[in-house]
Amino acid sequence: MYFALDAGGPSQFETFSPLENHRNNGGTTSISTAVPGIHFAEYFPECARIANRLAVIRSMTSKEGSHPRASYLLHTGYLPNPSLRHPTLGSIVASHTSDDASDLPPVVRIGGRGRSDSGAGFLGTKWDPFELRSPNENPSHTTPAVSPDRHMRRLDLMERLEVAHESAAAIEITNHRNLYRRATRMMLSADMKAFDIASEPASIRSDYGSGEFASGCLMARRLIEHGVSFVEVVSNGWDTHQDNFSQIKNLAGQVDGPTAALVRDLESRGMLEKTLVLWMGEFGRTPQVNPRSGRDHFPRSYNVVLAGGGIQGGTVIGKTDSAGIDVTERPVTVPDLFATVCKSLSIDQTIEQLAPAGRPIKVTDGGSPVLEAFEG
């Protein structure tokens, strides 16, 4: 599964839910897409060309308007709770779908800032995302400082010494040992070439374009091909409290082309049917433009986009009133979105996973899948 997070809260109006004939559009015009009747904002011409592959949910709604809480909610499907750490979507998906056959980590996050609120939580270190700050450099410290043989010799010695110690049964030692084994398996693997986007043909590279997000999307496809279950690519800077329009123009320019290129590339390789693509932020932005030409936080109605993984392209789900304020048709909550992801990936959303102290936590916090988003 591929997941793009536009951190900061992208404006729904300047992306996939343009307001037509209302002053709240702030001057953003809408453009027609490959699907008659569906319009996107002017900043997304490439995505407009592949609108027949996309399902846009324009009726997302939640109550969380602060970055940390909303980011936690959209990553985990649960509200923050001081007594436990919920697993992030990538960790959930990987724990249910990863067959452990790949030498690479099951979850990779590209371009994030190491947010502590979105790890594997109570699922344990095995499912923690492997964080890559930039897709334009190799993962750091993945070359052994000594020969592979000598590295293995050291690893064996370390394990023998740890087992010899009286605290050997401690969970920390088991986790630590598994992590070192896993890291060693990864860095000595031929699959490390998946991180090398420079080896892609020039034609493919130019389809994706340049920039961190473009490189992240290309790397995501390579990682998925090499058995990674879940890749998250983060685009930062969408918190447009001022100069919303010029900022979005710039940000959309980095995101629009690569997103469309990824969907096309997955399709041409026959991977789109098995790969769910999800684009979202943590909330939307206020319909009224503020005096600094910005839009502020607005979780009451916003949008997400899905593609692949059995999703019916060329679909728009839900709507708001003409001012873009309230959802007037088919509200979709965050648990509904998570249930939709589960349905696409054939994960039973009612499975209970055990948090510390044996507390059972379901995969999703209730919610029902958005059935209209799927192929008939």
Add this chain to the structure above:
Amino acid sequence: MNSPVMASAINGNRPFTAIGKILHEQPDDREAASMLYLRTLARHPTDRELNLCLDHVKEVGNRNDAFEDIFWSLLNSTEFIHRK
């Protein structure tokens, strides 16, 4: 695990690293292993640990390399990472 800083800090051939100093000043393997434990984990090795270290030195056949391995193992151990 692999950082170049770590790799150069555990180089036993350099006189100014902790391990280089110990290996130079302490010809006895048993004493040298004990000092590495003290330096990293602030305790002496148990008999079992000490024997494992001495076996490793014998097995590798190169005193410097073997002690670099031991130092690496101790610095990467759960005990070193978690002990406060």
